[in-house]
Amino acid sequence: MENFDVIVVGGGPAGLSAALSAAQAGMKTVVIERGDYPGTKNVMGGILYTKATDLIVPEFWKEAPLERPIIEQRIAMLSGDESILAGYRDPAWAKEPYNAHSVFRVKFDRWLAQQAEKAGVMIIPETIVENLLYKGDNVVGVRTGRAEGDLGAKVVIIAEGVNNFLAVKAGLAKPLKPESVAVTVKEVIALPKEKIEDRFCLDEGQGATIELYGDSTAGMMGVGFIYTNKESISIGVGAILQPLIRNNWTPNDLLENLKSKPYVKRLLQGGETKEYLSHLIPEGGYTQVPKLHRQGVLVVGDTAMLMNSLNREGSNLAMISGKIAGEVAAQAIKTGDVSDQAMTVYETRLRDSFVLKDLHHYRHMGKFFEENTHLLKVYPKLFSQAVKMYLTADGTPKKQRQKEIIKMAFEKRSKGGLIKDIYGAWRALL
Amino acid sequence: MKLDDKLFLVRFNTDKLSHIKIVDSKVCLQQCQDKPCTRFCPAHVYDWDEEEKRIAVGYEGCLECGTCLIGCPFGNIDWKYPRGGFGVSWKNG
Numbered sequence: 067m068e069n070f071d072v073i074v075v076g077g078g079p080a081g082l083s084a085a086l087s088a089a090q091a092g093m094k095t096v097v098i099e100r101g102d103y104p105g106t107k108n109v110m111g112g113i114l115y116t117k118a119t120d121l122i123v124p125e126f127w128k129e130a131p132l133e134r135p136i137i138e139q140r141i142a143m144l145s146g147d148e149s150i151l152a153g154y155r156d157p158a159w160a161k162e163p164y165n166a167h168s169v170f171r172v173k174f175d176r177w178l179a180q181q182a183e184k185a186g187v188m189i190i191p192e193t194i195v196e197n198l199l200y201k202g203d204n205v206v207g208v209r210t211g212r213a214e215g216d217l218g219a220k221v222v223i224i225a226e227g228v229n230n231f232l233a234v235k236a237g238l239a240k241p242l243k244p245e246s247v248a249v250t251v252k253e254v255i256a257l258p259k260e261k262i263e264d265r266f267c268l269d270e271g272q273g274a275t276i277e278l279y280g281d282s283t284a285g286m287m288g289v290g291f292i293y294t295n296k297e298s299i300s301i302g303v304g305a306i307l308q309p310l311i312r313n314n315w316t317p318n319d320l321l322e323n324l325k326s327k328p329y330v331k332r333l334l335q336g337g338e339t340k341e342y343l344s345h346l347i348p349e350g351g352y353t354q355v356p357k358l359h360r361q362g363v364l365v366v367g368d369t370a371m372l373m374n375s376l377n378r379e380g381s382n383l384a385m386i387s388g389k390i391a392g393e394v395a396a397q398a399i400k401t402g403d404v405s406d407q408a409m410t411v412y413e414t415r416l417r418d419s420f421v422l423k424d425l426h427h428y429r430h431m432g433k434f435f436e437e438n439t440h441l442l443k444v445y446p447k448l449f450s451q452a453v454k455m456y457l458t459a460d461g462t463p464k465k466q467r468q469k470e471i472i473k474m475a476f477e478k479r480s481k482g483g484l485i486k487d488i489y490g491a492w493r494a495l496l
Numbered sequence: 497m498k499l500d501d502k503l504f505l506v507r508f509n510t511d512k513l514s515h516i517k518i519v520d521s522k523v524c525l526q527q528c529q530d531k532p533c534t535r536f537c538p539a540h541v542y543d544w545d546e547e548e549k550r551i552a553v554g555y556e557g558c559l560e561c562g563t564c565l566i567g568c569p570f571g572n573i574d575w576k577y578p579r580g581g582f583g584v585s586w587k588n589g
Contacts, residue, residue, distance in 0.1 A: 107586065109586065249536065307566060
């Protein structure tokens with residue numbers, strides 16, 4: 067049996083970052099990946115944050131395969147054919163130090179894996195890890211799906227993604243529930259770059275994002291998104307599995323519904339679909355973060371439920387958790403103590419960073435939306451009606467119109483209901 | 497755009513062995529009224545076969561998201577990853 071210092075299960079942003087930081091600390095490190103190479107099994111909406119990635123590979127933007135730097139972020143609230151829009155644009159984001167880029171994971175993760183290889187990481191592709199290997203109670207490696215496929219390690223870092231098979235087998239996580247994952251589907255739609263730049267009012271090479279709420283998910287908890295790539299647009303929609311099942315939606319119908327919205331349709335017009343993808347997003351939040359460590363094991367990225375969906379941040383949380391895990395594993399191995407106690411440093415460092423601070427900050431959010439299913443149904447309608455009334459010039463004096471708007475709002479949602487919702491949102495989000 | 501046309505765009509390295517099993521087809525027939533797997537799977541891998549009175553599993557088109565494992569109300573879908581090197585191979589991701 068071949069022995070390593072660190073075995074990382076899974077070649078995504080979390081796993082590759084973990085492997086890179088462990089190797090940089092002198093550890094003999096291997097990544098076991100089930101795809102042909104890291105990237106081919108990986109899906110995300112497509113936004114990669116600069117700051118976190120820079121900590122993994124300094125000045126990565128000079129070499130890494132990126133699509134477009136994001137200079138504008140829009141939020142749209144859809145109600146039937148109507149939409150309310152808000153956005154923020156700063157052309158400075160097209161230059162260093164940037165804020166975020168659109169990326170394709172197949173290209174980017176492959177590049178990141180190459181950086182890890184340069185640092186000495188070995189990558190074993192086309193291999194499934196079936197279980198951890200134990201000696202007594204101690205984890206001493208992994209069992210792969212290959213013949214004579216046992217590999218030994220002092221520390222195993224579980225970066226298997228949202229489907230947490232190993233973390234469950236190891237007793238660290240519970241099986242996922244329909245209320246704690248979002249089923250997400252995405253299409254990559256090819257369009258000439260001039261068309262993309264014209265439609266999104268971008269200078270050459272610049273990128274934009276739009277998140278769409280309300281009828282983009284037929285009022286279910288979730289979000290639609292549109293991201294610009296170099297010569298394509300990624301459009302997708304994710305909804306929590308439980309309401310999706312309850313409302314008898316198919317994910318593809320939900321995506322087609324979003325694509326048919328007038329505001330969206332025009333952005334995609336004439337494009338050719340190149341790929342259809344699906345993926346789960348871990349939405350359990352702080353209360354469902356699994357046990358993050360045990361003797362000889364650390365859990366990172368999506369497997370650790372490290373996802374901040376409100377701010378659409380996931381890859382950055384994954385990469386930072388991976389980096390910290392790699393460092394903690396190396397430190398523990400060097401001191402010869404990989405006990406559960408020694409591994410708690412990982413959790414402490416995550417708690418001291420934005421990763422668990424942000425999850426903790428939004429800890430009431432999931433429950434708030436789960437218990438208030440009316441929110442994404444009532445408010446998009448209420449807001450668009452209010453804005454429409456306010457902007458319609460039909461000779462009604464404005465003072466009277468404002469009174470009518472307030473009356474309309476109370477018809478759609480009672481005074482008590484409004485106050486309750488505002489208080490709930492305040493508590494969940496601020 | 498129809499789902500079948502979209503799935504046609506996906507690149508697969510199909511295994512001869514299925515990585516998906518229905519644990520007990522009697523559960524689908526007798527206990528599961530609603531057959532939600534025929535809707536929630538983004539790739540429509542699951543289809544009710546009225547003649548054979550069972551769920552037909554088109555594992556070849558599985559996009560490996562894992563929704564079925566979590567979504568089946570009876571925990572009756574035994575879904576694993578395909579063997580290493582098999583299954584979906586994204587072009588973009």
